[in-house]
Amino acid sequence: MKNASDSGGSQFCGRTRREFLWETGGGFTATALAGMLGDSFFANQSLAADGATKFESPLAVKKPHFKAKAKSVIFLFMYGGPSQVETFDYKPKLYPLDGKTIDVKTFGRGGRKSKGRVVGPKWKFKRYGKCGKMVSDLFPHLGTCVDDIGFIHSMYADSPLHGSALLNMNSGRVLSGNPCVGTWATYGLGSENQNLPGFVVMLSKKGGPISGAKNWTSGYMPASYQGTVVKASGTPILDLARPAGVSKEAQRRMLDQLNHMNSAHLADHPTNSNLAARIASYELAFNMQKHAPEAVDFNQESEATRKLYGVGESRTDDFGSKCLLARRLVERGVRFIQIYSGGAHNDDNWDAHAGMERNHTFHAGNTDKPIAGLIKDLKQRGMLDETLIVWGGEFGRQPTAEYAKGTGRDHNSYGFTMFMAGGGIKGGESVGKTDELGAHAIENRFHVKNLHATMLTQMGLDPNKLSFFYNGLNQKLVGVEGAEPIHQLIS
Numbered sequence: 001m002k003n004a005s006d007s008g009g010s011q012f013c014g015r016t017r018r019e020f021l022w023e024t025g026g027g028f029t030a031t032a033l034a035g036m037l038g039d040s041f042f043a044n045q046s047l048a049a050d051g052a053t054k055f056e057s058p059l060a061v062k063k064p065h066f067k068a069k070a071k072s073v074i075f076l077f078m079y080g081g082p083s084q085v086e087t088f089d090y091k092p093k094l095y096p097l098d099g100k101t102i103d104v105k106t107f108g109r110g111g112r113k114s115k116g117r118v119v120g121p122k123w124k125f126k127r128y129g130k131c132g133k134m135v136s137d138l139f140p141h142l143g144t145c146v147d148d149i150g151f152i153h154s155m156y157a158d159s160p161l162h163g164s165a166l167l168n169m170n171s172g173r174v175l176s177g178n179p180c181v182g183t184w185a186t187y188g189l190g191s192e193n194q195n196l197p198g199f200v201v202m203l204s205k206k207g208g209p210i211s212g213a214k215n216w217t218s219g220y221m222p223a224s225y226q227g228t229v230v231k232a233s234g235t236p237i238l239d240l241a242r243p244a245g246v247s248k249e250a251q252r253r254m255l256d257q258l259n260h261m262n263s264a265h266l267a268d269h270p271t272n273s274n275l276a277a278r279i280a281s282y283e284l285a286f287n288m289q290k291h292a293p294e295a296v297d298f299n300q301e302s303e304a305t306r307k308l309y310g311v312g313e314s315r316t317d318d319f320g321s322k323c324l325l326a327r328r329l330v331e332r333g334v335r336f337i338q339i340y341s342g343g344a345h346n347d348d349n350w351d352a353h354a355g356m357e358r359n360h361t362f363h364a365g366n367t368d369k370p371i372a373g374l375i376k377d378l379k380q381r382g383m384l385d386e387t388l389i390v391w392g393g394e395f396g397r398q399p400t401a402e403y404a405k406g407t408g409r410d411h412n413s414y415g416f417t418m419f420m421a422g423g424g425i426k427g428g429e430s431v432g433k434t435d436e437l438g439a440h441a442i443e444n445r446f447h448v449k450n451l452h453a454t455m456l457t458q459m460g461l462d463p464n465k466l467s468f469f470y471n472g473l474n475q476k477l478v479g480v481e482g483a484e485p486i487h488q489l490i491s
Contacts, residue, residue, distance in 0.1 A: 058224040059191040059198045064460025069424025069491075070388035071192070072330045072337070073185060073455055076323075076371060078363070079166070079209045079342040080350030083397040083409055084417040085438040086360055089153050090125045090134035093436045094118060094399055104439055106398045108160045108410030109353075116400030118437075119407050122356050131428030138364040141372035147428040148375055148384065149421045150489040154432025154441035157395050157448050160411040162351070163210045165394035170215045172449050172477050179219035179468070180227070181452050182336035184477045187225045187468065188461045192333030196295065197228035199336045200329055202322045204343030216338065220470045227338065232296060232321040295328055309373040320370035327377055330387050341367050350393055353408040375421055388423025388458050390451075392416075399437040415441035418451065423458045424491050431488040449483035457485040 085091045098120025106113045125134040128143035133151070135143040142149075159165040164174035171178040179187070182199040191198030201216045209215055216227030298306060301324065309324045310316025319341060326337045342349025342363060352359035371391065378384040396416025397409035415434040421427065433443035453463040456477065464482040467474035476482070 058222055059186060059194065061190045061192055062188065064189060065462040065465060066460050068189075068458070068460025069386070070422070070458040071386045072333075072335055073182075073388045073390065073423070073459065074326045074330065074374070075182070075336070075338040076367075076389065076391045077169075077209075077338055077340050078350050078367070078391065078393040079204070079340050080162070080352075080363075081165075081393045081395045081397055081411055081416075082350045082363075083352065083356060083360065084153070084412075084415070084434070085121050085397075085399060086123055086356060087136050087138060087364075087417065088133075088151055088419065089417045089434060089438050090136075091121065091399070091434075091436060091438045094438065095120045097437075102400075102437075104400060104437060106400060106410065106412065106439060107414065108398060108402070108412060110402055110410050113400075116398070117404075118399060119356065119401045119409060122360075122407065129428060131430075133428070133430065138360060139368045141368045142375075145372050145375045145421070148379065149419050149427055150425045151417060151419045151430040152432055152446055152451070152486065152489070153415075153417050153430060153434055154443060154445045155392070155396075155416050155418050155448070155451065156441050156445055157413040157416075160395060160413040162394060162411075165411075165413060166209050166211055166215050168448055169392075169394045171217075171219070172452055172479060176211065176214045177217075177219050179221045179225065179477070180216055181455060181477060182216060182227050182338060183218045183221055183225040184452075184456065184466060185336045185459060185461075187221060188456070188466050189335060189459060191335050196329065196332060196334055197230070198334060199225065199227045200230045200334055200338070201227040202230055202232060202325070202337070202339045204340050204349070205318060206343030206348040208343055209340060209349075210345075220475070221468055227336075230325075232318075232325040295332060296325055298324060305377065308377055310369040313369075315365055316367075316369050319367050320373065323370040323374040324377075327374060327381075327383070330378075330383065352397065353402055353410070354406065356407045356409065378422060384422040386423065388425065388455065389421040390418065390455065391420070392418030396438075399439050412439065415439060420454070420489065425458070425489050426491045429489055431486065444488070446486055447483065449478045450486055452477050453483040454485040454489070457490070 085094060097118040099117065101115060101117050103115050106116060121136075123137045125136050126143075127133065128135050129146040131147055133143075133146040133149075135146060157165055158168050159174050167176055167178070168174050170180040172181075182201075186198040199216070218224070218226035298311065298321070306312055306324070310320035311324055313320070319339070322339045326339060329337055345351070347354060347359050347362075350359065350363050375384065375389065378387050378389075393416075395411050395413040398412045400409070402408045402410040415438065431444055432441060432446060434440060435442050456463040456466060463478045463485065464476065467476050469475070473480060
């Protein structure tokens with residue numbers, strides 16, 4: 001295993017200190033929270049697997065490979081696949097072709113086709129910003145931010161099916177069991193806040209995406225690096241509150257006694273990292289009872305700030321609250337935050353098979369103001385330069401209709417749009433190109449792995465060096481073959 005701070009080689013048969021939680025199994029919140037306790041606790045309580053080296057918390061801050069431009073990432077995941085030709089990829093030749101059957105190769109849920117009925121874009125586009133970027137009328141608020149955004153119009157992925165495409169966008173692979181990008185970020189850099197998760201996931205009220213927790217799993221890495229699901233209101237982390245009738249003081253006394261007994265046992269068994277993890281889990285849970293609720297206390301925010309995100313407005317309150325919480329978590333040192341727009345199936349997300357107008361009007365209307373608010377808020381606080389925002393879905397949509405009638409579009413993994421902002425990304429830039437129909441990426445094509453490489457690079461991690469030894473290989477997010485970042489967008 002090799003990360004940003006390791007200098008030695010990998011162990012084949014023995015365990016390393018960062019592998020200890022992988023062997024512990026379950027525990028508090030699936031032990032995803034174990035190991036976040038500060039170094040001081042572990043320094044006094046535990047040794048590494050060799051029985052001599054002082055143990056280091058898996059999420060202790062680690063040095064990057066080189067100077068980072070982004071300290072944190074906020075990944076805004078538009079689950080279901082937003083249509084590129086209805087959002088940010090302006091295709092004027094599609095409008096007059098509306099309703100006409102043309103020759104075009106597509107591959108989606110409905111299989112491979114060689115012709116189809118064109119669905120003209122359902123919204124007009126207009127120019128925004130100094131860069132003159134064409135943006136759909138779906139996003140009037142984001143249109144005002146284009147000079148801070150770098151658009152990628154030539155993304156492509158490995159699968160046109162939701163389950164495997166979600167895994168592909170999150171982990172770089174179409175099969176389950178692999179660490180996701182948030183895991184790689186926290187593995188490589190740790191977390192600057194030892195009282196909160198290093199990797200946070202926020203889901204839609206409608207539910208999670210297909211494959212659920214597989215999209216934020218740590219895979220073959222220790223469980224301490226997997227995502228923790230957090231809510232933007234109420235109880236932020238499930239099963240975190242202390243039992244009814246138990247005071248903070250009583251809970252502290254109980255934990256102290258428990259830790260005393262566990263520590264005594266650990267002294268006789270210094271290599272028992274399972275026990276050390278259990279002690280850490282109890283302590284972290286106790287600390288988070290204070291820090292997690294404070295993070296979601298929006299009463300600390302001004303009315304103007306809440307309004308900027310659309311918090312309190314019926315249409316935008318849910319996603320706006322998540323975006324505001326993301327900014328507050330970044331301020332508190334959380335390394336990687338992923339927010340899902342859309343949940344469950346069909347029109348509960350961006351999967352517009354039935355009709356574009358109703359689907360995209362709903363989801364864009366829920367997210368446009370909050371995302372623009374996030375960009376503007378980070379910028380005015382001087383935080384945008386060190387926070388990388390990523391927007392996109394698991395794929396895009398075809399220029400042709402899926403069914404004989406209606407305006408629904410099938411999935412398209414051959415060419416779609418994503419964007420990034422902040423964190424050393426050039427604003428007001430657009431790279432890559434799809435054909436005149438928006439069906440295929442044809443110029444400066446960028447695979448999902450190039451996107452992942454860019455994210456790691458901006459965080460100061462070399463995507464072709466960051467590795468974890470597993471199954472006989474130094475595994476990498478970008479694959480053993482490697483991948484280059486999107487240099488055209490890096491300032």
